[in-house]
Structure formats: C-alpha cells, structure tokens
Amino acid sequence: MAFLLSGWLTDISAQQSRFDEANDLLEENSYRDAIEIYKSIADEGYHSGPLWLNMGIAYTHLDSLGAAKFYLMKAEKYSETRELASQSLEFVNERFSRRSAVLPPLPWDRFFQWLSENIGVGWLVFIAFFFLYTGAGLLIWSWFRYDLHKLLRYSGYSLLGVSLVFFSFSLIVNYQDNRYGTGVMVDRQGPVYEQPQEASSVVSTAYEGYIMRVDYRRSEEHADWKYVRLENGMYGWVKQDGLMVF
Amino acid sequence: MNKTGNVSSGLACFFIFVMFCTGVAPKLFAQDFNVDATVSENQVFIGEQFSLRIEITGSSMRDVSLPSLPDLDGIRVLSSTPSRSTSLSIVNGRTSTSTTYTYTLIARETGEHTIPPVTIEIGGETFETEPVRVEIIERGGLSQEGDRQLPDIFLEVKVDETNPVPGQQIVASVVLFFKQGIEVSSFQPTAGWRTDGFWKEELENIRQPQAETVVLDGVRYRSATLMRYALFPSRSGELSLSEFPMNVGVRSQPSRNDPFGSFFGSGSNQRRVSLESDPVSLTVRPLPAVENALGMNAVGDLRVERRLSNTEVETGETLELITKVEGSGNIPLVRKPDYSLPDGLERYTPQESSNVERRGLTIRGDKTFTELLSPRAPGRYEIPAERVAVFDPQSRSYRYINLPAIEFEALPSSAAQIASFDYQPVRLQPVTGLAVWKNSGSRSVFDTIWFWLLLIIPAAAFIAALQRRKLMLRLQNDKEFARSHLADEVVATRFEKAKEWVDAGHAKEVYNTLHKAVVGYVTDKLGLPEAGLSDAELIEEVKNSGADPASIKKLKSILEKCATISYAPTGSKTDFRADIDKTEILIEELRKQL
Structure with a gap:
C-alpha cells in the first residue's frame, strides 16, 4: 500500500510540477509552449479545473477563441474554477463576431441536462439505492409487523417506486452522456x-x-x-x- | 541585292565543293535512301504463299542492284527473280523515286521465323533492311466452325490489366477485327460507352491505325487498334465496361496490293455498319491499409513535395502551404493529405490545380494543393514532418515519402498590437498553485461490480424474508408441523432442565425429565398425541416409522431405565450425566431417521 501510495504521490507531484512550469510560461506570454505542456498533462489522463481554465486563457491570448471556449466550458464543470471559467467564458463569448440563434431545448431535455450537470449518474444511482433499500426494508418489515402492516407496506411500495424513478433517471442520463x-x-x-x-x-x-x-x-x-x-x-x-x- | 544573292549562292557552291572533297556530301546523299522490307502477312499457314516486299525510296535512283536474299529458315523462295515496280513522284519540285522488289515465298515449317536483313547495293554502297518476323502456323484450325463463330468484322475492348487496384491506370484499347477482303474506310465512335466506377481519359489519338494479321479460331483476320483510353478505377470490387459502340464504314472490294493501306480511302460498294464490343469485367482489388502515414489516394510513379511560400509572415496575414504531386499516375484522383497543423493557425479552404498530359500510353502531370494559413498570434511555428503513402502498382506495395518539417516565423503586426490594447483580458486570471488532480479513467456506474452486488442484495433479502414468512405462517396454522419443527428446541430445553436436576442431585426428576424429553421428541416428530401412549406403543410407532433397529434398542433401553429409576432412584451424578449424554446421542440419531 505504501509503495502504491508513494507511486501515486510521485505521479501527482510530477503533474503539478509540469503544471507550474506551464503556468510560468503562460505568465511569460509563451502561450503555445504553455499549451504544449498543458496538453501533455491532459494526454496522460490527468485533469483538473485549473488545467482547463489556464488552457482556455492561453487559447484566448492566441485568439483561438473556439478552442478557448471549449476549455473554459470544461473548466466550468469544476466547482473550484466554475466562477472564473464563467467570467472568462462571458468575455470570450463577447468577442465572437457571430452568434448562433438559440432554440430553447425541450423541457425534458433541459431537465435531464440539469440532472447530468448538477447531480450526475453516480449520485442518482446512490439515491436510487437508498430508496430501494429503505423501501425493501419497510416492505419486509410489514410482513412481520401485523400491527403496522398497512403503513409499512404502502411506505415500502412508495419508496420502491421512487427508487425506480431514480434508476430510470440515472439510466437516461447515462445513456445521454454516452450518446x-x-x-x-x-x-x-x-x-x-x-x-x-x-x-x-x-x-x-x-x-x-x-x-x-x-x-x-x-x-x-x-x-x-x-x-x-x-x-x-x-x-x-x-x-x-x-x-x-x- | 542581286550582288548579295550572288555572293550567297557562290558561298554555298563553295561549301558544297569543300564538303564533296572531304567526303561529307556522298554520305549526305547516301542518307537520302531508305530501304524497307515488309511481308504481306505476319502470320501464315504452312504451305501458304506470301510475299516479301523490299522498297527502296530516295531522291534519285542510280545503279540499284538486285536485293541479295539470305538463306531463309523454314521458308522457301518460289522465284529467285523478284518482280520489280518503280514509281516516280515530284512534290514541291522535289523528286522522289521508289523501287519495289517483290519475292514470292512459301511457308515450310511451323514456328516463329525471322527473315534476316536483306542486302542491297545502291551506287556502290551497301544497305540492309531490318529483320522481319513471320509466324508460320498449322492449317488445322481453319474450319467452317470458325467461320460461323466469329463475324466478318467485329470490335473488342482489350484491357492491359484485369486485376488493378483503385487508382491504378489501365489502358483500354478499342480493336477492330475484320476478315481479308474487307476494307475499312472510316470509323466513328458513338455515344453510350459507360465506364461507371472509372475515371476515363482518352489517350493521344492514333493518327494512322496500323493493321496486322492475327488468326482467330483458325481464321485469318486483320486487326487494328483504333482508340485507346486510360481508365482509373475509383473503387474496389467487380466493375464492368459496357459495350463500346462504333460506326464503321467498310468496302467489300479488297485491294490486293495494299489490304489496309487504303484506310480512309474511297471506293465502291461502301456501307456503314454499327458495331458493339462485348462488355468487359474487371475485378478491382482493394488497396492495402496505409501504415503510419497519410493516405492521399495516390497510385503510380508519383513524387510529392511540400513547401511554404514564405518563411516570415505578419500575424493575421496569410502564407501558402503548397503540396505538389507530380509524375505518372492517377493525378486527378489524388487527394490532399490531411496535415496536422499547430494550434493558432487559421486554415482556409484549400485550392487545387492540376495539369494532365496524355502522351503515349500514360497519363502524366502534376497536381498542386495550396492551403492558405494565417497565424493568429506572433511566434515561431513548425508544421510537423509527415509521411505520405503512394501506392506503386508495379511492386504492389506502398512507397512512403517523408515530408520534412517546415518552420516559419509569425511577426507581430501593427494592427494586432493596436487591437490587443482593447483586448487585454483583465478578467482572464489563470489559476496557479496546487491543483486537485483527477484521473480520467472512470467507468460508468453500471459497469462496476458493486452496482450489481448492491442490486442483488435486496433481491436476496426479499427471498429470505419470504421464506421466513412462509415458515411463520405454517407454524401458526399447522400444529403438527409446528411441533415437529420445534421438537429440537423443546428437547434441548428438557435436556438443560435434566442437567439442572443432576446438579441439584434429584435423580428421580432427572430421569422423569429425560423420559419426557424422549417421549416428547418422538411424539412431536411423528405427530402422535403427547399423552396416553405407553412406552411399548411409542417404540412400536418408532419401529413403524422405519427407524434403525439399533436406535430402537437404545430407545427401549433408555425408556426402561427411566421407568426403573423413577421408582428406585440410585446412582451417582456421573451416571446421570452419562445417561443424559446417551439420550442426547439417541435424539441426534432419531433426528436423522424420523
């Protein structure tokens, strides 16, 4: 375990050190060199809000506004960089000479998009399991508690129904995320x-x-x-x- | 002016005189003669006559000797004295004469034969003709059947490769076959030749089609290639060329002396016939996969080079990345290689231009792709090295061409600097310092084992609870089942009670309890009434249930002991405990049997 932990820490510190190096280049206005290092970190499978944010900023300086928007949108998904990324996105969006007309998505599309972005499949599954276990427990209990039979049974079925709804949401969100x-x-x-x-x-x-x-x-x-x-x-x-x- | 002209002609005469003296002039005059040998048929049947014509052409005919025929292998000369014909023509004041000697030969031996060079002396100089090839074949194939199968005149499309790869050039020749006695005066291809799946390019026109003799199914035909096309398959699989339609003008009166020499000539009995070739099928093999290189659909002997129009450019201005493909091959079908360009370069829609030459049987030329690039920010850019693949049909493999990396410098432009003042993004603050790193190798929740385990657990709990509920209901409703089910618990309690009596030293109570335990267990298990049964009846019931005789014996012994000691309690605590143990063993045995 200690060996694995030390290996993981070494990896993380290596990424951090390269990230710092890229940040220095960014401050020295060597945007392309900085981007090369940021990209190499991302290519190795590591990611973080600051990484995407700084890449977005570097691309903004290079006037590659499409790429800048792409990375800033990614940075916006991390709580630690959400605010800064939103501000930067606002700035970048102002610089586009053409903007698309936006047809509002259908309500259920918006709902599932909201679930995907704010809750995520993992949490939806967790909530579904919570209701599943509680509902199953109440239902089983109802078989042995004749005095509370009705109350326990209806509560159990209700919670199982809620669990089913959350499972369905998680499946739909997962499907949409993958598709x-x-x-x-x-x-x-x-x-x-x-x-x-x-x-x-x-x-x-x-x-x-x-x-x-x-x-x-x-x-x-x-x-x-x-x-x-x-x-x-x-x-x-x-x-x-x-x-x-x- | 006259004087000048006289001086010029005088100088010319002087030079001719000098050249004559130095021996140059005779050679020039000698070069005026042309000696040519031809045969009437290149393919003849054994025993058939044919003629050898030796034609001497020149500006003047002085002292021409008879041709000296060499020994001919497999061919006999019918008459050693040739027939002679002479013609004279004057065109634009230039006189040319032609003397033709014709020998009649007869084919003697089958096989490929060569008539060696024929020697002839003209004005004391010796000239030689080129050797002439003659093939002598058996006459056996000449049959009426052959006449019936092939028409007098027909058209064929011949391809030089039937298994090309996409993009490989093949030559399709339109060949006209016609029998002796038919003269072809004109030909005109008509519309309707479909070459779906091919890119087609007509090759250089054949100005004067040359006819040669061929034997098909034992019948002598003349064949002439009229047109040629370069075809490039655009996809793999089975492709076909449709029937080639053509109108041909023919005359039925042959010209004996020059059977095909009057191509396009005029004559009587002329008619037009419409001909169509048979369709041709080709199997186009797929191109092999390109390994670690950019594909550009290039097939042939092609060179690829790449360059930049400038090595320095101002930010926002454009420079050209020019890729030139040159050589022979499928030039028009070549695609632009899709280069990976560094970030910060704006790429505009590329332009392409091509130049195709149709010389001989190959399509040559060049194609140029020009990409306009515009750097968005100042700095040094490098367009990375690339490797492009060109398929070589000869070796049937790819030839890889390395295009080196190209660098250029983007200089800051004054306009951009002005703009950058407005654009300095005060709100763009990079995040530095320690970042929270995550690894992106996460799987979907539904692909993990724990998800399925967590899903199975409630299902298992439901099954277990259902079983339990069913048991409880039966215990409540089925008294016999309840007694049988609880017999083990009851007997265990009674054994505990008996042990307590042992500790208390009440022998009578010990054996009463043991008796009660044994009787209670058996009646519970067999569903018998708890009271009212004698020990003998109990043993009988156990026997009827099929229990082991040894166990029955033990049961009988224990019950007798219990009955005896109840009335005359004796023995030590050790004996009591031993009896309890024995009874426990008995109950254990009965549990398996009842």
Whole structure:
C-alpha cells in the first residue's frame, strides 16, 4: 500500500510540477509552449479545473477563441474554477463576431441536462439505492409487523417506486452522456451538410464558437464526420477537424 | 541585292565543293535512301504463299542492284527473280523515286521465323533492311466452325490489366477485327460507352491505325487498334465496361496490293455498319491499409513535395502551404493529405490545380494543393514532418515519402498590437498553485461490480424474508408441523432442565425429565398425541416409522431405565450425566431417521 501510495504521490507531484512550469510560461506570454505542456498533462489522463481554465486563457491570448471556449466550458464543470471559467467564458463569448440563434431545448431535455450537470449518474444511482433499500426494508418489515402492516407496506411500495424513478433517471442520463457530447466549433467557419459528404447540400454554416450537440452513435458510422444538432435546432453533418468535443 | 544573292549562292557552291572533297556530301546523299522490307502477312499457314516486299525510296535512283536474299529458315523462295515496280513522284519540285522488289515465298515449317536483313547495293554502297518476323502456323484450325463463330468484322475492348487496384491506370484499347477482303474506310465512335466506377481519359489519338494479321479460331483476320483510353478505377470490387459502340464504314472490294493501306480511302460498294464490343469485367482489388502515414489516394510513379511560400509572415496575414504531386499516375484522383497543423493557425479552404498530359500510353502531370494559413498570434511555428503513402502498382506495395518539417516565423503586426490594447483580458486570471488532480479513467456506474452486488442484495433479502414468512405462517396454522419443527428446541430445553436436576442431585426428576424429553421428541416428530401412549406403543410407532433397529434398542433401553429409576432412584451424578449424554446421542440419531 505504501509503495502504491508513494507511486501515486510521485505521479501527482510530477503533474503539478509540469503544471507550474506551464503556468510560468503562460505568465511569460509563451502561450503555445504553455499549451504544449498543458496538453501533455491532459494526454496522460490527468485533469483538473485549473488545467482547463489556464488552457482556455492561453487559447484566448492566441485568439483561438473556439478552442478557448471549449476549455473554459470544461473548466466550468469544476466547482473550484466554475466562477472564473464563467467570467472568462462571458468575455470570450463577447468577442465572437457571430452568434448562433438559440432554440430553447425541450423541457425534458433541459431537465435531464440539469440532472447530468448538477447531480450526475453516480449520485442518482446512490439515491436510487437508498430508496430501494429503505423501501425493501419497510416492505419486509410489514410482513412481520401485523400491527403496522398497512403503513409499512404502502411506505415500502412508495419508496420502491421512487427508487425506480431514480434508476430510470440515472439510466437516461447515462445513456445521454454516452450518446451525446458537446462540440465547439474551432474553425472560423464550416458548412453543415445534410449528408456526410462534401458534395451534399449545405443546410447551415457553423461559425467559430458555435456550440452543438454531437451524436456519437450516428457519427460512428462515418469517419471524419460528426452528426450534430446546432443550437438553432438544425441537424446536420460537420467535418470533425473543425470541431472539439467533450 | 542581286550582288548579295550572288555572293550567297557562290558561298554555298563553295561549301558544297569543300564538303564533296572531304567526303561529307556522298554520305549526305547516301542518307537520302531508305530501304524497307515488309511481308504481306505476319502470320501464315504452312504451305501458304506470301510475299516479301523490299522498297527502296530516295531522291534519285542510280545503279540499284538486285536485293541479295539470305538463306531463309523454314521458308522457301518460289522465284529467285523478284518482280520489280518503280514509281516516280515530284512534290514541291522535289523528286522522289521508289523501287519495289517483290519475292514470292512459301511457308515450310511451323514456328516463329525471322527473315534476316536483306542486302542491297545502291551506287556502290551497301544497305540492309531490318529483320522481319513471320509466324508460320498449322492449317488445322481453319474450319467452317470458325467461320460461323466469329463475324466478318467485329470490335473488342482489350484491357492491359484485369486485376488493378483503385487508382491504378489501365489502358483500354478499342480493336477492330475484320476478315481479308474487307476494307475499312472510316470509323466513328458513338455515344453510350459507360465506364461507371472509372475515371476515363482518352489517350493521344492514333493518327494512322496500323493493321496486322492475327488468326482467330483458325481464321485469318486483320486487326487494328483504333482508340485507346486510360481508365482509373475509383473503387474496389467487380466493375464492368459496357459495350463500346462504333460506326464503321467498310468496302467489300479488297485491294490486293495494299489490304489496309487504303484506310480512309474511297471506293465502291461502301456501307456503314454499327458495331458493339462485348462488355468487359474487371475485378478491382482493394488497396492495402496505409501504415503510419497519410493516405492521399495516390497510385503510380508519383513524387510529392511540400513547401511554404514564405518563411516570415505578419500575424493575421496569410502564407501558402503548397503540396505538389507530380509524375505518372492517377493525378486527378489524388487527394490532399490531411496535415496536422499547430494550434493558432487559421486554415482556409484549400485550392487545387492540376495539369494532365496524355502522351503515349500514360497519363502524366502534376497536381498542386495550396492551403492558405494565417497565424493568429506572433511566434515561431513548425508544421510537423509527415509521411505520405503512394501506392506503386508495379511492386504492389506502398512507397512512403517523408515530408520534412517546415518552420516559419509569425511577426507581430501593427494592427494586432493596436487591437490587443482593447483586448487585454483583465478578467482572464489563470489559476496557479496546487491543483486537485483527477484521473480520467472512470467507468460508468453500471459497469462496476458493486452496482450489481448492491442490486442483488435486496433481491436476496426479499427471498429470505419470504421464506421466513412462509415458515411463520405454517407454524401458526399447522400444529403438527409446528411441533415437529420445534421438537429440537423443546428437547434441548428438557435436556438443560435434566442437567439442572443432576446438579441439584434429584435423580428421580432427572430421569422423569429425560423420559419426557424422549417421549416428547418422538411424539412431536411423528405427530402422535403427547399423552396416553405407553412406552411399548411409542417404540412400536418408532419401529413403524422405519427407524434403525439399533436406535430402537437404545430407545427401549433408555425408556426402561427411566421407568426403573423413577421408582428406585440410585446412582451417582456421573451416571446421570452419562445417561443424559446417551439420550442426547439417541435424539441426534432419531433426528436423522424420523
């Protein structure tokens, strides 16, 4: 255990040391060098709010606003960097010359998105288990307590029902998390095609910073292409080169 | 002017005189002659006559000797004296003469034969013709059946490769076959040749199709390649070329002296026939996978090079990344390699231009891809080295070309500096110091073992509780079952009680309790009334239940002892405990049997 712990600590301290080095470069305005180091940390599977935030800031200085938005949105998902990332995002969004019309998502889409972003599958499953165990306990108890039989039985069934609802939520959120991703346009502009072919008709144009929902499952069928839903509600195919997805 | 002209002609005469004296002029004159040997048929049947024509052409014909025929292997000369014909023509004041000697030969032996160079002396100089190839074949194939199967004139599309890979050039030749006695005066391809799945390019036109003799199914035909196309398959699998349609003008009167020489000539009995070739099928093999390189769909003998238009550029301005593919191959089908470019470079839609040449049987040319790049921030940029793959159809493998890395410097532009004042992001504060690191290798909750374990536990609890509930209900409702189920507990309590009596020293009570324990256990297990049964009846019931005789004997012994000692209590505590132990063993045995 001590050996494993020391190995883990060594790894963490190595990442921290490289992160510090990249931060120094960032302060010296060597943005690209800093980004290289940040990327190497991320490539090794480590991530943190400050890492994404600083990458977003570095890209902002390089005027790669699409990439900046992408990393700032990632940083926004960490409690420690949420506020700073939101401020930076606001700043970056102001700099885009074109903004997409936004068609509000359907209420249940918003609800599940909220669940995904604010609770997460892990907590939903935990809550579902809590109600499952409590409900099962009450139901079993009702079989042996004749005096409280009715009360215990109805309470048990109710809690099992609540548990089922939470399990369903967790499954839906998990499905959506696995099927859909968030893409940010990083090219200055790119056409959105009706079919995954450049000869296909263009349904819309996506500009740098446009956010879109990427359908992983449909995109699997065509290499180099992503099937997306734009914020204005249009669906189409974009080339994945111009897109960053998380 | 006249004077000048006279001087010029004088100088010319002087030079001719000098050249004549130095021996140059005779050689120039000698080079005027051209000696050529041809045969009427390249493929002849054994025993068949054919002719060898030796034609001498030149500006003047002086002292031409008879050709000297060498010994011919497998061919006999019918007449050693050739027939001779001479012609004279004057074009634009230039006179040319032609003398033709024709020998009649007869084929003697089958096989490939070569007529060696024929020597001829002209003006004291010796000239030689090129050797001529003749194939002599058996006559057996010449049959009526052959006549019936193949028409007098037909068209074929021949491809030089039937198993190409996508992008590989193949040459499709449109060949016309026609029998002796038919003259072809014109041909005109018509629309309707479908080459789906191919990129098609017509090769350089054949100005004067040359006919040669071929034997098909024992029948002599003349064949002439009329047109050639370069085809490039665009996908793998089974592909086909449709029927090639063509209108051909033919004359039925042959010209004996020059069977195909009058191609496009005029004559009587002319008619037009519409011909169609048979469709051609090809199996296009898939290209092998590219290993650690960028694919660009390049097939052929192609070179690839890459360069930048500038090594310095101002931020926001553009520079060109030019990739040039050159050589012979599928130039128009080559795709732009998808380079990975460093961050901070704006990439605009690339432009491409190509130049294709159709010379001979190959498609050559170049294709240029020009990508416009614009650095977004000042600094030194490096476009990383790349490795691109070009498929070589000859070796049937990829040839990899390394494109070295290219660097350029982006200088700050004055406009950008001005803009950056507004843009200094005061709100963009990086986070430094200790960060909370997480590893991104997390799995979905539903893929973990603990999720399924936690799901199984309540199910197991439900099953266990159901069993328990069922037992309790039966204990409540089924008295016999309840007695049998609780017999072990009851007997254990009674044994405890007996042991207490042992400690208290009440022998009579000990054996009364033991008797009660044994009788109670047996009646509970067998569902008999607790009271009213004698020991003998009890033993009989146990016997009827199929218990072991040894156990029955022990039961009888214990019951007798209990009955005896109840009336005359004797013995020590050790004996009592021994009897309790024996009874416990008996009960243990009966538990398994009842």
